[in-house]
Amino acid sequence: MATEASPIFDTDELVINMGPQHPSTHGVLRIVLKLDGERVIDADVVIGYIHRGIEKLSENRDWTQIILLTDRMDYVAAATNNLGYCETVEKLMEIEVPRRARYIRTVLAELQRIASHCLWLGTHAMDIGAMTVFLYAFRERELILDLFEDYCGARLTYNSMRIGGLPLDIPTGWDNKVRAFCDLMESKIPEYEELLTNNRIWLERTRGVGVISGEDAVGLGLCGPPLRGSGVYRDVRKDEPYAAYDEFEFDVPLGTNGDTYDRYLIRLEEFKQSIRIIRQGLDGMPEGPVMGKVPRLIKPKAGETYHAIESPKGELGYFIVSDGRATNPYRFRVRPPSFCNLQGLRPLIVGHLVADVVTLIGTIDVVLGEVDR
Amino acid sequence: MADEPKSGDKTRDPRSGGPQSALGEAAPEPAAAPKPKPKPKPKAPPEAPKGPADQPPADDQERPAYFGGFEKALPGAMEQVSYWVGDWTIIVPAAALLEVATYLKGSDDGSFDYCSDITATDWPPREKRFDVVYCLYSTRRRHRLRLKVKLGEGESIPSVTSVWPAANWLEREVWDMFGVNFSGHPDLRRILMPDDWQGHPQRKDYPLEGPGEFLLESPMEWLRLRNLPDEAEIE
Amino acid sequence: MAEALAFYTLSVLILGLAVAVITTPNTVHSVVFLVLNFLCVAVLYVFLQAEFLAVIQVLVYAGGIVVLYLFVVMLVNLGRSPEEHQDPRRLGLIGLGLSGAVLLELAGIIAYSYTREQSPPVTAAQASPVQGNIEELGWLLYTDYLIPFEVASVLLLVAMVGAIVLARRES
């Protein structure tokens, strides 16, 4: 046999564009896949299709007007974004937030976590082909949206927090509704688990897929469930407590294998932990005002700070610089968890099959509104 | 809302290079730092801020333990230390950045293994107009630190992707938004803006409205600028 | 009369499709013509009362083997000119000689079938103790033709092993 390969048998790589309009890229994500057969040998993740310049816009808006812009980043967990921003400004201005407001904020943030994880669970399962879970998860998410509607009148972009506290106290009877929801949610989680957790196909599709070691995950800057899935104990709620998390008891679930299945189990466990936190928050809700003492004109002293919270996707950080003179931030920077997690996508998908690409986009749980800002 | 400065002869320069390079005749004033506010205040354009406060720590403020080792290992790397609302910031020279990063990641009492964020701030009137900010975290020691590097226009800064792989996209975003050049970056392309975009939108002298109005007012000029090779070429 | 008409129509179709297979510039079209050709041959078998053979023809050739042809053809880079697909090391003379030999053999068989005296077409039909098309076929395969049948299957096995060895990647 001749040593040089015959030209008849040379192989071509297939380059396909996954997205920006693809049913399972969760928005306008584009991945340029280089395929050998169905195996991915290289990938380029292209983002920026819904870049709206929220950072630039925020630098030209009033401090309070920015809350409304933060809603538009991670639009499936808008209240969490509000919380992160308000806390950062409060830190910068050293404002004391009343305890009741901190409790309500915590409850809202955890409700958002459940809502966001519901959406993740539904779409992730849908990507792998289990279409019923999608509607089950959305059914519960709908109830959370109803709760938020009761609280602030909006269902998606809440604008539900203010610098120094909250614009509204909770309506009467709302806490009972939330309690009822917690009970319901607890009874629904086994439904999801029944459909997925021990399903052979689900196990085959998720176990050992997209394995990343803890060390690599830290190096790549992954955060939230993808980082914890690799067994790294990192939860901003525990490490750098904010709102009222230091007063509550909850566990941080950790994975062992760092694969898609572990990340799935972690998020399911986070449902339960969130319910636990919400119950503690409602039971121990102190009386008092919901708005702290805030100067009429919000104008922080010159200085800068970085403050992070644990959004459903991971570490959501705000870096804000005030020049001390204007009523708008001089520099407004968001550290979007989805952006940093999405960066970990390429190392995850290389070597896997096309079908796994879809699984892995699902497992890192990105919201493109937050990635692109 | 008719903002009065729109019709003015403010530079509507889509290019980052700023007035001095592309539109020679335009006023070299560092284009209107705070953009027109919605409230129609009779505003005397405030002079652009000179830079962040970088407040020094109070004398009685206890310094983190790893500062001592850091100063001993890399003498002179710590140009300035700042403390504000609970955050420590170290300002380091660009030349020493890579050493500092490697040391901070490797040192036992620091062990900053997690790069939370990299971003920049633009202070146009300053000679070194950019502050590149690194937000670091240690998953083992659970503390935070910010590094800050001051950088002038056209200068480049060593990339820290070799220390923290997470820096890859974050540095790309800083390049995209500010035009800060990272030397040694494996893949320095635009990330959020389109590949053929001109200018770096997060700079303070970049108009909030983008290049749109300039394009409408003088399309030929816009086209000429667009076809010019990008001056802030990568490396 | 009707049968003859059908036969000649089919024959024309089969031959026409065969010509189309080798003349079409597009390889995928060529494979599709090949499938149609096989289907027509299957119909021919039905006319000969060999339903089993017809069905197997469709199942194995049209439904199995040619699908694999198509598979390969689709993966070959069609953007290249036909000349590029030529193997530079091919041995034209030997090929010519071999095909000549096959032609000669065919001619010999045809000549022989005309010269020898007419014998009853299927002798086994009387010999086999079973009734029906499929049963007879099975009887023949497992009695008179057992050894060729087994040899053929061993040959296929060898081919399969060879294909796996060739296609396996060095890991």
Add this chain to the structure above:
Amino acid sequence: MIETIVIPLLKIAVLLNAVLVSVTFMTLLERKVIAWAQSRLGPMRVGPYGVLQAIADPIKLILKEDITPVKADRMMFTLAPIISLVPALVVFAVVPFGGDELFYITDINVGLLFIISVTSIGVYGIILAGWASNSKYPLLASLRASAQLISYEIAVTMTLVSVILTAGTLSMVGIVQAQQDSGLWYGFVQPVAFVLVLIGGLAETNRAPFDMPEAEQELTGGFHTEYSGMRFALFFLAEYANMIVISAVVTVLFWGGWLRPFPSIDALAFLDLIPSWIWFFGKMFVFLYLFIWIRATLPRYRYDQLMRLGWKVLIPIAIGNIVVTGIAKVVL
């Protein structure tokens, strides 16, 4: 003349219409069943409880613009949907819907093989559709499809051999009669084969959890990505017709076709009052429902796992089943 030409033609016409109409209602059934599984209502607007949706959908598809991509291979692009539909309809010729000769078009002595071989032609529709679209996702899908269909065809055919051994005939009517004679449905005699054929049938019809060739989430619709309007509808028709075929085949082979339950027990003879074709359609409906139910429940396999399942699990079991059946046949 009437016996040989008119009546068969009439039967064919009736059957074709029946199949096509039932396919349209299958789509409605699928939407409704999945909706109920997901605590929804499904289509409710068109007609009472959305019943007329089954008619509205085809009308919509017919009226839609039929787009051929500029770079597509026009001939193959047009041919592909036809190739995929025709075999799916042709196989109905040998499916006995009832005990009487009125209920099947023909009974040929290689009926079962005929069904297998003709359905194996259907794969060309998918492959050519993927190739002719001249687009990457459809191409990937058609590669998946050809590999998948050939692999599972082998598994199914191997499995059917054990059924043929048990029945001693290839004729569809003959197999049902063999079950009547033995007094036992083959589902109880050959349970392994039944499960294998069911799994293989799901894969052959590209149904969940084996719907890789049209995996919407991965390949944006798979081989029919570029199709619209009526040509798309043809693929749709073919898929559902194939589902009906597989249900019918499973019914005939394993669940006694048109026979009533326990055909050997005379005490249940009153069940014969129900016409044979109702038994047949009842059983078929159960399997169609099962297909839909599975789709609503299970996630999708990955391509390599599917091939592994086919080659490393189904085919060895099928071969083992043949051996066991053969031994049993000789011993008993």
